[in-house]
Amino acid sequence: MSFLDLKNVTKIYPNGTKAVHETSLSINEGEFMVFVGPSGCGKSTLLRMVAGLEDITEGDINLDGKLMNEVDPSERDVAMVFQNYALYPHMNVYNNLAYGLKNRGIDKETIEQKVNDAAKLLQISDYLQRKPSMLSGGQRQRVAMGRAIVRNPKIFLFDEPLSNLDAKLRIQMRLEIKKLQQKVGVTSIFVTHDQVEAMTLADRLAVINNGIIEQLGTPIEIYDNPKSLFVAGFIGSPQMNFLDGNLKNKTLSAEGFEIKDINSDYEGEVTLGIRPEHLIQTENGLINLKVDLVEQLGSDNLVYGQLKNKKDFCYRCPGNQTIEKGSNLSLNIENNKHYIFDKSTGKRVN
Amino acid sequence: MKIKPLQIIAHIILILGVLLMVVPIWISFASSSHDSVTILTEGMKFHIGDQLARNYNEVLNEKGGWSEEVTAAKMFINSFIMALGIATLKVAISAMSAYALVYYRFKLAVPIFWLIFITLLVPLEVRIFPSYKIVSDLGLTNSYTGLILPLVASATATFFFRQFYKTIPDELLESAKLDGANGWSFFIDFLVPLSKTMIAAMFIFMFVYGYSQYLWPLIMTTAEEYWTVVMGMKIIYTESYEGVALPRTAERFAYIILSMIPPVLVVVFLQKWFIKGLIQTEK
CATH class of the missing domain: 3.40.50.300 (P-loop containing nucleotide triphosphate hydrolases)
Structure with missing residues (x-):
């Protein structure tokens, strides 16, 4: 006991x-x-x-x-x-x-x-x-x-x-x-x-x-x-990014991009969560971010911006990268680290 | 440093205020050091005369009253005992009842508090006959207990203690509880030391209240050995109407000056505490 x-x-x-x-x-x-x-x-x-x-x-x-x-x-x-x-x-x-x-x-x-x-x-x-x-x-x-x-x-x-x-x-x-x-x-x-x-x-x-x-x-x-x-949403700083999406046939379609081979049989409205630190810059990435503001913390930069649909989004990158305000970034999810939640109950589904 | 006109005016007002308080006392004191004939013929005095020791000795040790049994010294002692008893018990009872009202949240706490508060509307003078009846049925006339007991409940002090206890953070009680304090030790170890200043202030007020009681001792006491100072003052005044003797004006002044000493002593003695408390118990 x-x-x-x-x-x-x-x-x-x-x-x-x-x-x-x-x-x-x-x-x-x-x-x-x-x-x-x-x-x-x-x-x-x-x-x-x-x-x-x-x-x-x-x-x-x-x-x-x-x-x-x-x-x-x-x-x-x-x-x-x-x-x-x-x-x-x-x-x-x-x-x-x-x-x-x-x-x-x-x-x-x-x-x-x-x-x-x-x-x-x-x-x-x-x-x-x-x-x-x-x-x-x-x-x-x-x-x-x-x-x-x-x-x-x-x-x-x-x-x-x-x-x-x-x-x-x-x-x-x-x-x-x-x-x-x-x-x-x-x-x-x-x-x-x-x-x-x-x-x-x-x-x-x-x-x-x-x-x-x-x-x-x-x-x-x-x-x-x-x-x-x-x-x-509570654990992690800055807070995890949340995007609305739809899960069907193991394919998630979110705002302007798709993720395939999701490890879940759930179908319906979902919320996609991506931590700001689980993103990397690549060419032709899934997510396009228009930079509004950069917070330079020294060791890290916190990049705040908007997606195509005006949704707020945050990206955390090492402090040695220079990112201009107003530029467009193309981002991918690192190692496929994303979280999918049932939109109505908030329970994790993947 | 330049002195501003406003400061000068302020100081003049303050000095006038001080004079207003001090001059009558000084005149009483100075007059008490002459003999009665001088005062009767020449009016009150500003300077000290040569009869000081004689007058004060007369007042303190001469037996007075109808049966010539009681001295002023005895009356001072009586008043002091009565005021001390009233002040001590009033403070203790009010502090404890306020503690009960604030910290033990039983259902009737609020109505009971208001009931206590309403007793402010019924001062002793209003309930003097029922009070006398009860005390005399208990056989307490002509005793210190009878002088003190009916006056020991105080709505004002209960109210002040209640307001003060309400400002003490709950965490203090909770922390004390976890440290193993029970209801009684929280009161003794925390509330009493924290309300030192309150206690000192209340004690002063209540002492003066008890000391200046007139009607209650007058009704309560028939034996001269329980007479109090304020009663004695009346008796000293009436004395002059008897017979052909000269009014004993100088002794009256001496009596008045002496009657002021016990409350002044209490204030002076407790003021140390008062200020100490003010400096130390900031939170």
Whole structure:
């Protein structure tokens, strides 16, 4: 049996909104699981149910073999890092870290040792006597994590902890969280709406939309093999290009071009997905792109333009290529990497 | 730096305001240091006289009242106990009831809050007879409990604490819960220290409110050993109509000055806290 087990967990708010539909999920010990999805998709609700901050309407949550449904959050042995850190403003850093230990009746020397160890690990030893208001964003973030680590909980829960930081610090903290999790080896669930964060941190990823886990897998599995239109559009940056088309007799006819020998028996209206990075320039390619705008990122160029039918389209090419605004590009799909989705249900068909 | 005309006008207004507050107190103080005859014949004084020690000693230690049993010092102590009890209990009860109203979302929380709020419309003076009846049936007349207990509920303070608790982010409670805090320890470890400034401010207001109570102690106490300062002030004034003695004007001034000291001390003492809290609990 796995470490954390969710069985048909459902959340219905008193006003009738169904925030989380029947969700089953198993997380192994030491695993770093990321819940990713747009805001309001129920990912935070799911996390808060694991923490015990929301009641479970239906279903069971098992942690380390024990049913958690009716267990008070203080008894669950979980630690959570909040989006705004929720540091205790009237206590100094030391007491912020020590508070949870004090409540568990641990003796003073042990507390001091544990707090000092955690502070050393997070490099906040110099700030132990300061109040949270005297710390920078990154330092507060560390204190919040220290507060979680020091208790040595069964599971870490992160609720969008990086969204209050500036871009540079966010990348740095992202790395540190990952390193720390590997060092401490504690099971973690991380909630984010940022797909880059999700891809970089996760051992496994759950893409959530409208209270349903759309797809569960390793980041690369999800990137390479999205099972639905939503997942395909959500994971990957810049976003996947979508074109309308029609599939018949294993032949896809899209806007102005055809792809033959499609590996699917589906027939009907479909959406064709092509990632901007899976295109190459050739002569007489399938797709003709009229360039409107080029974003030069240094390592890459992001080329935005329109197809013949005025449909927006994006192409990503290496940064050393010069592409003029207003020019016409002829593109082919690299290694036939394309995704076909049923237009009505959004399910992958090839 | 050049001083602008507007600044000069502003300062003049401020200085006038200060004088308006300070001058009457100074006149009272200065007058309290002369003997009564001087004041009666020459009016109030601006300078300090030579009777200071005598007047104050007289006021504090001379036994007064109808049965000549109570001294002003005893009255100060009574008032201080009453005000302290009222202020402490008012703050404690209001903070706790506001905590219940904000954090325990039971169905009747809102109606109960409004019910508490409506009691603002029924001050003690309006319900003085039923209050007296209850207290006297409980046998609490002529006791500190009787002086304090009927005045300890406060809708105003409950309202202020409620508004303050509502500004505290929910994450703090959730985080504390995960750290193993229960309902009681969240209140003691978080809400009380976070609302230090509120508590200090409320304590000051409620202390002054309790100290300046007149009607309730007047009705409540028949034994002179429970008389309070404000009652004593009335008695000192009426004294002059008895017999042929001269009105004891100088002692009255001394009494007034002394009666101001306890509330001033509370304000001065708590102001340190007040400012400390203001500087430290920024979020």
